[in-house]
Amino acid sequence: MTDTTITRNFLDTPSFWREYPERDIEFVRWYPCDVRPLTADAMYAQQEKFPKTTSFYVHIPFCNQVCTSCPYNKFNTRNTLVRRYIEALKAEIDMYSRLPYLKDVVFTSGYFGGGTPTTLRAEELDDLLGFMKQRLNFSDDCSVTIESTPVDVDQHKLDVLLKHGVNRMSLGVQTFHDPLLRYLGRARAHTGESATRTIELIDRSGMENLCIDYMIGIPGQTHELWAQDIRTLMDLPVTSFSVYNYAVLPGSEVFFALQSGATPPCPSTHEADEMYQYLHTTLMDAGYLALTYNDFIEPMRPEWEAKGVKTYPVLTDGSKPYRGLETDTFYLTDHLSQVWGRCGDMVAMGSGAYGYLNNRMYLTEPDINAYIETCNAGRLPIVMGAYTDEHEQRCRSLVLGLKLLRMKRSVYRERHGVDPYEYFKDKCDDLAAKGLIEITDEAIQVTYPKGWYYIDNICKTFYSDANYRLPQPTSASTEILNWQIDRADGRKGLPVVQL
Ligand SMILES: C[S@@+](CC[C@H](N)C(=O)[O-])C[C@H]1O[C@@H](n2cnc3c(N)ncnc32)[C@H](O)[C@@H]1O
Ligand code: SF4
Numbered sequence: 001m002t003d004t005t006i007t008r009n010f011l012d013t014p015s016f017w018r019e020y021p022e023r024d025i026e027f028v029r030w031y032p033c034d035v036r037p038l039t040a041d042a043m044y045a046q047q048e049k050f051p052k053t054t055s056f057y058v059h060i061p062f063c064n065q066v067c068t069s070c071p072y073n074k075f076n077t078r079n080t081l082v083r084r085y086i087e088a089l090k091a092e093i094d095m096y097s098r099l100p101y102l103k104d105v106v107f108t109s110g111y112f113g114g115g116t117p118t119t120l121r122a123e124e125l126d127d128l129l130g131f132m133k134q135r136l137n138f139s140d141d142c143s144v145t146i147e148s149t150p151v152d153v154d155q156h157k158l159d160v161l162l163k164h165g166v167n168r169m170s171l172g173v174q175t176f177h178d179p180l181l182r183y184l185g186r187a188r189a190h191t192g193e194s195a196t197r198t199i200e201l202i203d204r205s206g207m208e209n210l211c212i213d214y215m216i217g218i219p220g221q222t223h224e225l226w227a228q229d230i231r232t233l234m235d236l237p238v239t240s241f242s243v244y245n246y247a248v249l250p251g252s253e254v255f256f257a258l259q260s261g262a263t264p265p266c267p268s269t270h271e272a273d274e275m276y277q278y279l280h281t282t283l284m285d286a287g288y289l290a291l292t293y294n295d296f297i298e299p300m301r302p303e304w305e306a307k308g309v310k311t312y313p314v315l316t317d318g319s320k321p322y323r324g325l326e327t328d329t330f331y332l333t334d335h336l337s338q339v340w341g342r343c344g345d346m347v348a349m350g351s352g353a354y355g356y357l358n359n360r361m362y363l364t365e366p367d368i369n370a371y372i373e374t375c376n377a378g379r380l381p382i383v384m385g386a387y388t389d390e391h392e393q394r395c396r397s398l399v400l401g402l403k404l405l406r407m408k409r410s411v412y413r414e415r416h417g418v419d420p421y422e423y424f425k426d427k428c429d430d431l432a433a434k435g436l437i438e439i440t441d442e443a444i445q446v447t448y449p450k451g452w453y454y455i456d457n458i459c460k461t462f463y464s465d466a467n468y469r470l471p472q473p474t475s476a477s478t479e480i481l482n483w484q485i486d487r488a489d490g491r492k493g494l495p496v497v498q499l
Pocket of ligand 2 (some may be wrong): 062063065066067068070071072074114115116149172
């Protein structure tokens, strides 16, 4: 049943949608986008399958120092709120551990994101992680990632994380240049030197994988500073690397500082593109392996190869020795494979998180107090979502799967019973004619460098008609929807869409 009393809310504006040859700059992370009200009861009214494996995402919306122009769901750390939040989170974890849909499930990967999850004190991390391990089943080689800034982690916290099987850290370094950190409003928190010390501390602790985040497009960033940051990255004991496109949020402190000339301008689009190109060629010339167009892992190690980790050629004509990692052959990249590559289940917990269960994409309550109240009342805090029927699942597998730059046709056929090229022949032929993808007997592969540059245009080509031109869902879409519901006859008067 489709609810016609709620009009489509979501800023259906072409600024979220650029057609080739214009480059789309909206980062595709989720699909579908056409999300509507959803309750936990509606989510599990019909259970179509019982998954054997899954991943989790836990959102910790606290930071010790909130950065200006941060797009994430986060608050300044306040001890009483943190304590109430952790209790609510434990109630939510307990509900999932008893959910019939997940009765036999094993977690093969997980991710603590934020915000900054390591703003929790060591005792709080111990309590939360210990509780999760007690309630949920984890595989022996489960890869668990936690995000941190360079200042919110110390030896005591590392000991707790390692004790509970966290084997991957993602550290928000952004840049090693102090003036640039100042323009970002992060310099009070950390400097290039303190980031280096923290990286060395994490390396000595025995953490298996350390990923650092950089940003391209920071005020004052030049090609030379960027090249220095890449050299620093390659000299440090860092296993993998992610790059984000810095977005200046209208109305933020950085926005006004840029407007008034108090900070130097951000690099132009052309300069930022050159920095991306430099990053790609420098890392791949040095043997780094591509995971996505903005995530890389260090060159293949003999012990990984011995365990069956596989790579593929980024250029099918072999003109350069660049390689990409087949993420589903490596346990440390299981989270990426599960969420994008396999489009598998993911249990999202915490306030303002996204998950996928029982063929439904869902969002959790982004209002922290409402989240706490809902969990404490014994209800799962699911507020919005979208059902994916077989056609949407076929679209989803390419929209998200191609984020990993390659979809094996045999894998797709096994999952959906059809060949992706046959099913989307016109769209594939069109993308191939534009030089954005290549279709081989084995795979649909994003071309390098052209397809990489247009990656989000390519992913959006596989949006279904119902999602055409819709922006990515964010916690802001939940707020807009709540506002619409309140503006109509009140929440209770409106029927919830049956998905
Ligand atoms: C949740 S944060 C990671 C952990 C920690 N909160 C931190 O900032 O160090 C994820 C990443 O988002 C990126 N990010 C932050 N603000 C951004 C912005 N305005 N535009 C694009 N990316 C941003 C940063 O690279 C940051 O490391
Ligand atoms: S520390 Fe990270 S999550 Fe927190 S405000 Fe800064 S960028 Fe956002």
